[in-house]
Amino acid sequence: MYFTTALLNASRFNRRFRRSPTLMVSGAVLAATLSGCAVNENRSPLESAADSTFSGELIGVGASSQGAAQESWIAGFQSAHGRVSVNYDPAGSGAGREAFMHGGASFAGSDRPFTVEEIADGGFEMCAPGSALVELPVYVSPIVVVFNVDGVLDLNVDAPTLAGIFSGQITRWDDPDLVRQNPGAALPDLAITAVHRSDDSGTTGNFTDYLSKVAPEVWQVGATQTWPSEYGGEGAQGTSGVVETVAGGVGTIGYADASRAGDLASVSLLEGGGYVPYSPGAAAVAIDAAALESGRANTDLVVTLDPSGADSNAYPLVLVSYLIGCETYRDPQVAELVRTYFAWTVSEAGQEAAAKNAGSVPLPPRLRGALSGAAEQIGGPR
């Protein structure tokens, strides 16, 4: 019904339009001016002669957690290299790994790296035969545990209590475990509603990984990207869903990416004898202490965080997201572009840009150096 009315209106409008040349001309001029503005967006005043040799298109697919950071990296990269266009599709880590493996994307963004078995199975279409993978942990975003209880502004929670809350064993805010750790807080006699992600998510994967490492006797299902249904709780879609649900509910607690947690109160975790509240500096300390996983190629840098061994300045609950590429690409032009792009993302300026736009934690210098070295190894067929 509305469609036909719209059609009728459109034809009436066209007739009026055709009778008024002034309207048409001014409309055309306006359109031309505005499109000029759009063209200027892509051109940068800082193009240098050396950079203008780069041209081509890069396609990346992967995790949505990196989405905002990728946008800032792409903006910086395209303004330095005016003739290159980079596209990142935040279709999800699984989709990114699939696309990269089957040659649909030049690089992938993923919340978990390829396992050693997956790499051994091979079949990576973008890479030359026998090439190793380049996996760089470029995006580090802390995960905060936010809660919404009237009158309580901070909360100290140790690992078994946290695991107990999220596994449904601790059900009320005035539980003895919580009261013992927070003698000064006015914890009400209210039921705890633990909010988790109802969609598959790298944030859930990293949070459950943390819980399984620090409280394995309470959290028994290990690390998983899908929240275990036997632990109950309330499901919400996406980071924004969790934050909305915690903010709009009563006695709710949930975990979310720190950059999008808004101004909800967050929990201080027990680390090395003291309770550490979330701060970007504390997260950076945790990353600096991270070890590289052994048994992988030199360019395959996978970090493992050991939350139980961290010192009391470190906030170890972080999400680490990887950029994945080949060490040797079949196409030398793609290799050149990917190498320059990866080098930009791990550079100091690149990390600062991501921190400003996406709220991530900039990589510490030692790790940055190692990643730059690995990125330099990317090349075409030798």
Place this chain on the structure above:
Amino acid sequence: MNPASALCKGNRGDRQFARLAKLSAASVIAILAAVGLFLLWKSVPALTARPQDASVLDGSFWAYTLPLLFGTVWVAALALLIALPLSVGVALFLTNYAPPGARSALSFVVDLLAAVPSVVYGLWGIMVLAPSLLPTYEWLNSHLHRVPLFAGAVSGTGRTILTAALVLAVMILPLITALCREIFLQTPASIKEGALALGATRWEMLRLAVLPAAKGPIVSAAMLGLGRALGETMAVAMVLSATGTVTWKLLTSQNPSTIAANIALTFPEAFGKNISVLIATGLVLFAATFLVNAAARQVVKRGTSTNKRSAA
């Protein structure tokens, strides 16, 4: 001009139009067949998948899908239960009780409900409806907890299956109302006036003259609304706290998910065999909707044949 050739021109136009109409009908059937074939083709590997091949499965494929099917049918049935009486009431009001000016304005407003995108309904559900229903849920739980539907621990956020059903009910209301309005307008004025002339009150006239003949078409309208509710994705994905448990309880945080919402939530991170599993659940939903529609058509057919028998 030769009169015969004038006739031939008319026949050619007739033949062209007939061909065009047949082509349109054939293309609709072809599109439906293409969708069905796509679903079948992509889901075959998933029907026999084990957890080693598809990480999204815990056990067999049916252990994964049947709870989802339960959730889909349960929330759609609840939504229909809430929306159908309301829609029939609104349609009766619009056709028989409303003054002419109010009729067009109210029809416009009801149609406007259909224009709201489902994502907006989802946002409204989580931000406004769920928190405002919390006191009601707590009252129901504390006073009526002996009824199994209202038992259990009340959700602290209000994002329960009852909230999702209410949002769905608001979404299918304009569809069913528009169809019922057309149905009630079809009743011949002579029959209505005859009933009134024989001394029936307004309500008796509606009960005796309007509703009996409209029963079959109302069922059709309800089935269309049910089909919409069975397939609704974004609003349910955003509003429902889906944990995969099969339960009749309406007020708790543990709710079954629906097939469409599950696909929306799981697809972004799915890959390989998992995608086949999700497409297979889509096939199950397709088959379920098809069966519901077929059953409805049977009900309608039996209803109209009964009417014809009683009229004869």
